[in-house]
Amino acid sequence: xxxxxxxxxxxxxxxxxxxxxxxxxxxxxxxxxxxxxxxxxxxxxxxxxxxxxxxxxxxxxxxxxxxxxxxxxxxxxxxxxxxxxxxxxxxxxxxxxxxxxxxxxxxxxxxxxxxxxxxxxxx
Amino acid sequence: xxxxxxxxxxxxxxxxxxxxxxxxxxxxxxxxxxxxxxxxxxxxxxxxxxxxxxxxxxxxxxxxxxxxxxxxxxxxxxxxxxxxxxxxxxxxxxxxxxxxxxxxxxxxxxxxxxxxxxxxxxxxxxxxxxxxxxxxxxxxxxxxxxxxxxxxxxxxxxxxxxxxxxxxxxxxxxxxxxxxxxxxxxxxxxxxxxxxxxxxxxxxxxxxxxxxxxxxxxxxxxxxxxxxxxxxxxxxxxxxxxxxxxxxxxxxxxxxxxxxxxxxxxxxxxxxxxxxxxxxxxxxxxxxxxxxxxxxxxxxxxxxxxxxxxxxxxxxxxxxxxxxxxxxxxxxxxxxxxxxxxxxxxxxxxxxxxxxxxxxxxxxxxxxxxxxxxxxxxxxxxxxxxxxxxxxxxxxxxxxxxxxxxxxxxxxxxxxxxxxxxxxxxxxxxxxxxxxxxxxxxxxxxxxxxxxxxxxxxxxxxxxxxxxxxxxxxxxxxxxxxxxxxxxxxxxxxxxxxxxxxxxxxxxxxxxxxxxxxxxxxxxxxxxxxxxxxxxxxxxxxxxxxxxxxxxxxxxxxxxxxxxxxxxxxx
Numbered sequence: 001x002x003x004x005x006x007x008x009x010x011x012x013x014x015x016x017x018x019x020x021x022x023x024x025x026x027x028x029x030x031x032x033x034x035x036x037x038x039x040x041x042x043x044x045x046x047x048x049x050x051x052x053x054x055x056x057x058x059x060x061x062x063x064x065x066x067x068x069x070x071x072x073x074x075x076x077x078x079x080x081x082x083x084x085x086x087x088x089x090x091x092x093x094x095x096x097x098x099x100x101x102x103x104x105x106x107x108x109x110x111x112x113x114x115x116x117x118x119x120x121x122x123x
Numbered sequence: 124x125x126x127x128x129x130x131x132x133x134x135x136x137x138x139x140x141x142x143x144x145x146x147x148x149x150x151x152x153x154x155x156x157x158x159x160x161x162x163x164x165x166x167x168x169x170x171x172x173x174x175x176x177x178x179x180x181x182x183x184x185x186x187x188x189x190x191x192x193x194x195x196x197x198x199x200x201x202x203x204x205x206x207x208x209x210x211x212x213x214x215x216x217x218x219x220x221x222x223x224x225x226x227x228x229x230x231x232x233x234x235x236x237x238x239x240x241x242x243x244x245x246x247x248x249x250x251x252x253x254x255x256x257x258x259x260x261x262x263x264x265x266x267x268x269x270x271x272x273x274x275x276x277x278x279x280x281x282x283x284x285x286x287x288x289x290x291x292x293x294x295x296x297x298x299x300x301x302x303x304x305x306x307x308x309x310x311x312x313x314x315x316x317x318x319x320x321x322x323x324x325x326x327x328x329x330x331x332x333x334x335x336x337x338x339x340x341x342x343x344x345x346x347x348x349x350x351x352x353x354x355x356x357x358x359x360x361x362x363x364x365x366x367x368x369x370x371x372x373x374x375x376x377x378x379x380x381x382x383x384x385x386x387x388x389x390x391x392x393x394x395x396x397x398x399x400x401x402x403x404x405x406x407x408x409x410x411x412x413x414x415x416x417x418x419x420x421x422x423x424x425x426x427x428x429x430x431x432x433x434x435x436x437x438x439x440x441x442x443x444x445x446x447x448x449x450x451x452x453x454x455x456x457x458x459x460x461x462x463x464x465x466x467x468x469x470x471x472x473x474x475x476x477x478x479x480x481x482x483x484x485x486x487x488x489x490x491x492x493x494x495x496x497x498x499x500x501x502x503x504x505x506x507x508x509x510x511x512x513x514x515x516x517x518x519x520x521x522x523x524x525x526x527x528x529x530x531x532x533x534x535x536x537x538x539x540x541x542x543x544x545x546x547x548x549x550x551x552x553x554x555x556x557x558x559x560x561x562x563x564x565x566x567x568x569x570x571x572x573x574x575x576x577x578x579x580x581x582x583x584x585x586x587x588x589x590x591x592x593x594x595x596x597x598x599x600x601x602x603x604x605x606x607x608x609x610x611x612x613x614x615x616x617x618x619x620x621x622x623x624x625x626x627x628x629x630x631x632x633x634x635x636x637x638x639x640x641x642x643x644x645x646x647x648x649x650x651x652x653x654x655x656x657x658x659x660x661x662x663x664x665x666x667x668x669x670x671x672x673x674x675x676x677x678x679x680x681x682x683x684x685x686x687x688x689x690x691x692x693x694x
Contacts (some may be wrong), residue, residue: 009618013487013488014489015488015491015492016488016491016492019488019491019492019494020491022495022498023491023494023495023498024500026498026676044479058609098150105483106486106487106490107528109494
């Protein structure tokens with residue numbers, strides 16, 4: 001199954017993330033979602049994924065912190081970051097993250113899938 | 124934010140409108156005050172001086188105009204008094220030197236008369252009258268021996284006073300003459316009187332000798348205003364004239380009187396001592412104060428011209444000053460306006476960013492779900508109305524794209540307006556800024572030293588704004604130091620989250636008084652050359668970047684500006 005890809009999407013916007021997961025499903029990707037860091041950790045604990053898609057803007061725990069903690073626990077697991085429309089001027093900086101693993105919203109679905117496959121393959 | 128913005132703006136507009144009218148009135152008032160004060164300051168002492176000069180010169184003018192008459196009165200009075208006194212005293216001497224019998228001998232008396240006429244002149248006759256009023260001896264051109272004078276006024280006056288000088292009269296001799304009579308006591312009740320008649324020529328000659336001009340008349344009156352000598356103005360002797368006779372006084376008395384024809388009559392009076400005569404000089408002239416009047420009109424012209432010049436100077440200097448003041452105020456207002464405008468733009472930028480973000484989220488949801496709709500129509504076999512669904516989804520997609528375009532533009536605008544927060548290498552930035560000033564520093568032989576740490580994490584800030592901050596601080600330092608001075612730029616990491624930049628100069632330093640206000644807007648120590656905004660803006664920027672700025676200074680040894688900035692946090 002070369003094409004199969006298991007994906008965890010972490011985003012607090014439920015209306016958006018459910019639609020995204022369903023659309024990924026149409027394209028043969030087994031995607032699940034988590035609305036916050038706690039749920040995400042639970043899912044990572046119980047299921048196995050090829051890649052994590054992470055929205056940097058999360059309520060409570062910041063995306064960057066969550067990213068760091070996931071990366072520490074699952075060093076092999078690639079993480080694709082998604083940021084909002086440019087840096088929010090009121091948040092002090094959205095520093096670029098190493099590895100070019102950041103996509104900017106709005107993310108084109110095909111670009112997302114392509115990038116995710118690429119990263120998962122590298123592993 | 125929007126709700127608090129509206130009333131503020133309204134208020135700003137109303138102050139602006141009220142401000143313009145108020146400003147015009149304020150400048151008019153200022154101008155008027157300035158004109159009045161400058162003029163008063165100059166005119167008041169001038170007026171005081173003029174008033175003093177006026178009264179002083181007026182008095183001097185009066186004294187001067189009366190001086191000639193006063194002199195004439197004084198000398199003539201003395202000469203007349205001398206003439207009468209000489210004759211009185213010689214008669215008195217006769218009474219002492221000669222015995223009664225000698226005086227009663229006609230021949231001896233005639234001889235004495237002849238001597239008196241030769242030596243003194245003016246004597247007409249001499250007579251000796253006994254206590255009964257009978258003339259017991261007489262020498263002279265008339266035959267008056269035996270005549271009795273006991274009922275005559277002069278006889279009684281002489282008896283009472285001992286000496287008597289009569290008014291002028293013609294008597295039976297029929298020419299103007301006067302009498303000097305002296306009494307000598309022989310016993311308790313017995314006496315005799317030596318009586319001399321004197322020719323009026325004696326007096327007249329002294330008046331003629333004054334050589335008066337045509338406008339001046341001199342004559343003698345008695346206390347009843349009867350002419351004792353002829354007067355050119357009032358007529359022949361013994362006429363009573365209408366003249367105001369002053370009361371008896373030892374000094375002279377001068378009065379000015381304006382006549383109906385506009386000319387002036389100055390009359391001077393001098394009482395002759397021990398005689399019932401008043402010597403009078405009357406001078407007809409144009410205004411006796413004409414010298415003074417000339418002086419007065421010159422003074423008034425000068426005063427008027429001076430006041431006009433002062434008012435003109437006050438007017439023009441006030442206009443100039445108020446104009447300059449207005450210009451300076453306008454410049455300040457414009458700078459303040461620019462500053463406010465920048466602030467307002469930043470606020471709008473923040474609002475735009477907020478709006479864009481708020482709209483972007485639902486847009487993303489719409490877009491994603493529309494995508495799902497499209498997928499459902501595309502991937503599910505036999506989807507009802509597949510074509511129409513795809514068409515509708517495309518419409519939604521296009522509209523979202525349009526909205527997205529708008530929010531992107533809003534964000535782009537916000538980015539341009541607001542202070543950026545980017546990692547910046549402080550050492551590079553400082554070297555760059557210092558290099559802007561290199562030419563001036565070289566030219567003035569000022570050394571700019573750097574003390575940089577080996578490694579320093581980048582600070583978070585806005586490149587352009589930080590350049591502005593340090594450019595301002597370094598150029599202040601450059602103006603503070605003398606040629607050949609030194610500026611030290613020291614960068615250090617304060618703690619995990621802050622870096623500091625200290626710019627120290629060895630210039631003149633800032634006094635405690637100025638130091639307190641140095642960051643206030645419009646406070647400048649550079650006089651005309653500073654707007655007073657540099658350090659105020661600098662502090663605003665540093666505060667916005669999450670930093671602080673402080674100043675330490677000592678007069679004579681230099682000033683340090685210390686700026687702290689946040690360091691980029693570990694990611």
